[in-house]
Amino acid sequence: MxxxxxxxxxxxxxxxxxxxxxxxxxxxxxxxxxxxxxxxxxxxxxxxDVATFEQAQETLALLKLLALGAQDIEAGRTRPARAVVERLRSKVSDR
CATH class of the missing domain: 3.40.1620.10 (YefM-like domain)
Incomplete structure (x- = not known):
């Protein structure tokens, strides 16, 4: 590459x-x-070409998500993975 x-x-x-x-x-x-x-x-x-443009846009979107995640971490807007998994499991079992 x-x-x-x-x-x-x-x-x-x-x-x-x-x-x-x-x-x-x-x-x-x-x-x-x-x-x-x-x-x-x-x-x-x-x-x-369009394919390269689309690939670049997808890459930029992923980088933006990473940057937003880093901002959330710095601001303390995180939860332990175990708590998130437990919450999701309880939502699924309630159905």
Missing amino acids: EIAVRYSTHVRPISYLKANAAEVLLDLAETREPLVITQNGEAKAVLQ
Whole structure:
């Protein structure tokens, strides 16, 4: 798994995107590497395939849950696992 992506090797001007949109989309799906689009020499957008985008969103959601959990721990909003399991068992047995 490659962690650091060198975006400098995946930079194209907007005119390239306009002229080669279908090829760019195929390349994005095949390589799953983002493409930086420039306008007037300045980076303006990053394109990526949908699967990679969805994976990134899932990863961000998990990281957010971890951060919220860490905040709960720091604030003392925790319960012992045994107490939680007992509570769940009593709810199930009440049905």
